[in-house]
Amino acid sequence: MRVLVTGGAGFIGSKVVGALLRRGHDVVVFDVVAGAGSEADSVVGDVRDRGAVAAVLNGVDAVCHQAAMVGLGKDFADAPEYVSRNDLGTAVLLAAMADAGVRELALAGSMVVYGEGRYGCPRHGRVRPGPRAAADLAAGRFEPRCPSCGAELAPGLVAEDAPADPRNVYAATKLAQEHLAAAWARSTGGRAVSLRYHNVYGPGMPRNTPYAGVASFFRSALARGEAPRVFEDGGQRRDFVHVRDVATANALALEAVRERAAGSFTAYNTGSGEPHTVGEMADALATACGGPAPIVTGEFRLGDVRHVTADSRRLREELGWRPEVGFAEGMADFAAARLRR
Ligand SMILES: NC(=O)c1ccc[n+]([C@@H]2O[C@H](COP(=O)([O-])OP(=O)(O)OC[C@H]3O[C@@H](n4cnc5c(N)ncnc54)[C@H](O)[C@@H]3O)[C@@H](O)[C@H]2O)c1
Ligand SMILES: [Zn+2]
Numbered sequence: 001m002r003v004l005v006t007g008g009a010g011f012i013g014s015k016v017v018g019a020l021l022r023r024g025h026d027v028v029v030f031d032v033v034a035g036a037g038s039e040a041d042s043v044v045g046d047v048r049d050r051g052a053v054a055a056v057l058n059g060v061d062a063v064c065h066q067a068a069m070v071g072l073g074k075d076f077a078d079a080p081e082y083v084s085r086n087d088l089g090t091a092v093l094l095a096a097m098a099d100a101g102v103r104e105l106a107l108a109g110s111m112v113v114y115g116e117g118r119y120g121c122p123r124h125g126r127v128r129p130g131p132r133a134a135a136d137l138a139a140g141r142f143e144p145r146c147p148s149c150g151a152e153l154a155p156g157l158v159a160e161d162a163p164a165d166p167r168n169v170y171a172a173t174k175l176a177q178e179h180l181a182a183a184w185a186r187s188t189g190g191r192a193v194s195l196r197y198h199n200v201y202g203p204g205m206p207r208n209t210p211y212a213g214v215a216s217f218f219r220s221a222l223a224r225g226e227a228p229r230v231f232e233d234g235g236q237r238r239d240f241v242h243v244r245d246v247a248t249a250n251a252l253a254l255e256a257v258r259e260r261a262a263g264s265f266t267a268y269n270t271g272s273g274e275p276h277t278v279g280e281m282a283d284a285l286a287t288a289c290g291g292p293a294p295i296v297t298g299e300f301r302l303g304d305v306r307h308v309t310a311d312s313r314r315l316r317e318e319l320g321w322r323p324e325v326g327f328a329e330g331m332a333d334f335a336a337a338r339l340r341r
Pocket of ligand 2: 147149
């Protein structure tokens with residue numbers, strides 16, 4: 001099939017392009033920046049440009065929408081740019097798809113839609129903690145507390161039916177993208193899938209982005225001969241998923257989406273299923289780089305979530321996805337890889 005990959009020049013998009021080509025698909029990349037040469041057709045343009053999107057949709061069977069502005073942003077003043085690129089951009093793309101009769105979509109979703117992950121209180125069962133208090137963080141009390149009794153909570157795995165709780169502008173725009181995709185599917189009889197990526201890492205990861213960039217920060221510090229600086233107590237749990245596995249998930253989703261019921265929207269957690277702490281990741285990278293051991297600083301950023309780890313069973317069961325890159329292997333590979341500017 002012929003697939004349009006928006007954002008196909010980016011970190012994840014470029015790997016999706018490679019996976020699709022290897023599986024024998026025909027690919028056209030659409031990105032505001034020109035990609036590094038591959039066998040894919042490449043068009044430079046902005047997803048908010050209706051005419052340019054309409055032109056590139058000609059002959060396309062399915063769209064893989066990776067283009068977005070990522071990161072936490074420097075301050076709230078960035079909000080209009082996030083909404084414009086991510087939500088207006090998605091709306092323009094979907095409207096052009098509606099016109100062109102393109103009915104299949106895989107969207108780059110994100111685990112940020114969940115906010116804090118899932119937690120259990122010994123007395124109150126499953127609870128949803130609010131944002132952590134600055135005073136607690138400053139005192140080194142990093143674990144979220146039960147909203148009813150104040151007990152420290154035990155983290156669990158989030159499934160796709162967990163309530164949405166976006167906690168920053170970027171997260172709000174990623175959730176709105178899903179709502180737009182679901183509305184498009186209902187109104188056009190289209191079929192949409194959102195892959196909610198957890199923390200994606202691997203070769204080609206941008207250097208020092210403020211977003212999901214913790215692996216990249218550590219890697220850059222080690223490249224300068226410095227120790228990685230680990231915030232809080234290093235016990236934050238995340239699901240680090242290798243970009244190669246995320247690329248395969250996109251290819252499988254695009255191949256399967258046509259079998260879905262018309263008008264459907266389905267979200268899939270896309271995580272390795274092997275949770276690790278940020279401290280463990282820093283250790284693995286420092287060891288692989290032969291660099292100085294990480295320093296746990298106790299610093300914190302307000303609004304960071306403590307733990308969020310995925311239950312990716314739906315993706316495994318429904319799409320037959322199997323992550324192939326394990327944590328130790330992936331981190332060793334990443335330690336040796338080049339980063340992008
Ligand atoms: N990296 C992660 O850990 C992670 C986690 C969850 C979700 N995601 C999502 O994955 C997708 C890809 O992210 P990435 O990490 O590869 O980031 P990236 O910045 O490397 O790639 C994004 C690409 O989109 C392009 N782009 C931005 N705005 C555009 C526009 N208006 N029109 C056309 N192209 C535009 C950029 O030029 C870039 O090449 C994004 O949708 C992001 O929200 C990433
Ligand atoms: Zn409680």
